[in-house]
Amino acid sequence: QVQLVESGGGLVQPGGSLRLSCAASGSRLSIYAMGWFRQAPGKDREFVAAISRTGISKQYTDSVKGRFTISRDNAKNTVYLEMNSLEPEDTAVYYCAANTGPVAVHTADYNYWGQGTQVTVSS
Secondary structure, rough: EEEEEEOOEEEEEOOOEEEEEEEEEEHHHHHHHEEEEEEEOOOOOEEEEOOOOOOOOOEEEEHHOOOEEEEEEEHEEEEEEEEEOOHHHHHHHEEEEEEEOOOOOOHHOOOOOOOOEEEOOOO
């Protein structure tokens, strides 16, 4: 079993950037495919980005392609989400998740979840 803790969220102006981190403990991160999801108030949790165990394969939802980059450093047991050109529509609680199967884009495919970190994009 793995524990996940997100950090790096905060308040940023439109057009700004943030880098989120997801630190894992209790297990080697290298055995999991990893994903980032987000949830705005009153909305369903939605897929943002995912990365395979080795980092070779990546997936993004269309709305963040070209703006967000997912990466991982297995030696540090950490997954990152770099977010650039942020828009008010990106405002949400961002969650990282671990998947014992292949890289996936559905919430139900992930086994372990962090507590979330708030990202607010506002002028």
